[in-house]
Amino acid sequence: MGSFRAKDADRDRFIELIEAAYVDGQLGAADRELRVGRALSAETLDELETLTRDLQLPPGYVPPAAPSTSPSTSPSRSRRATGVLVGLVMFVVLVVAGVTGIVALAMFAVPGENDSATSQGVETAPAPIESEEIVAEVPEAPSFAMSAPQVRAFVRAYEEEFGTLEAFEVGFYPERVGVQVPVRGSRPRMERWSWTGEWRQDTTATTVRGPYQRVDLGAVDVGRLFDNIAAARRTLEVEKGRFTHALLIRWGDEPTELNIYVGNEFSESGYLSSTPAGEIMRRHPYES
Incomplete structure (x- = not known):
């Protein structure tokens, strides 16, 4: 379990158990304060388990269900699989588009026309200059820093x-x-x-x-x-x-x-x- 990072919801879950144990008389005030402080700064689920391993479940206390951490149901794995599939489809589309473009150029190219126009002094019009794309600036999300x-x-x-x-x-x-x-x-x-x-x-x-x-x-x-x-x-x-x-x-x-x-x-x-x-x-x- 120690390899999983703790979330705020995990910390709240273990803090509720510590507080319930305090009300039940298992912990003194100083011990309760110390455990709550360490639970709030815990970085892994293993640290949270260590803080509550010696506590009994108080009568009538129903612990909140812990979120599933099973790799088989991991959304990140399904997203990776979807990403691979999308990548393969895009690769096939690009290959087909490239082949089609080459064939089209070969069919419509007429030898000599461009050369004769150039030899007669006729200059082709330059391609229009595309206007620069205007990208809207996305405002930064509000943030808090302890000050x-x-x-x-x-x-x-x-x-x-x-x-x-x-x-x-x-x-x-x-x-x-x-x-x-x-x-x-x-x-x-x-x-x-x-x-x-x-x-x-x-x-x-x-x-x-x-x-x-x-x-x-x-x-x-x-x-x-x-x-x-x-x-x-x-x-x-x-x-x-x-x-x-x-x-x-x-x-x-x-x-x-x-x-x-x-x-x-x-x-x-x-x-x-x-x-x-x-x-x-x-x-x-x-x-x-």
């Missing part, structure tokens, strides 16, 4: 799109923002959306699992967030650590936290916890 101006733009876009600054969880990543958006109604429901400069809905409405509480995006001090990202890289003792993500979350009766995670290519990680306003509450450096 203070783009985070502020995301907050404005969120309020415009959903009419609120409340969410159940917000994850800031280097190239996107993932949000659990509350769904209006009498029961706690949420939808997962992604922002990459434009909105994409990742899931339909589902039940809010665990004791999630709503957080306020308007309370985030964006400037202090980036100050704390720099501090996390300096102080969490992760060799050549890079920012992997930050989570704005409120769990049960605990206050809202903005947790900043740093990791490296060796799956070593640590995180710094702050208030939305940027006050550092605790650090969890990497422990070998």
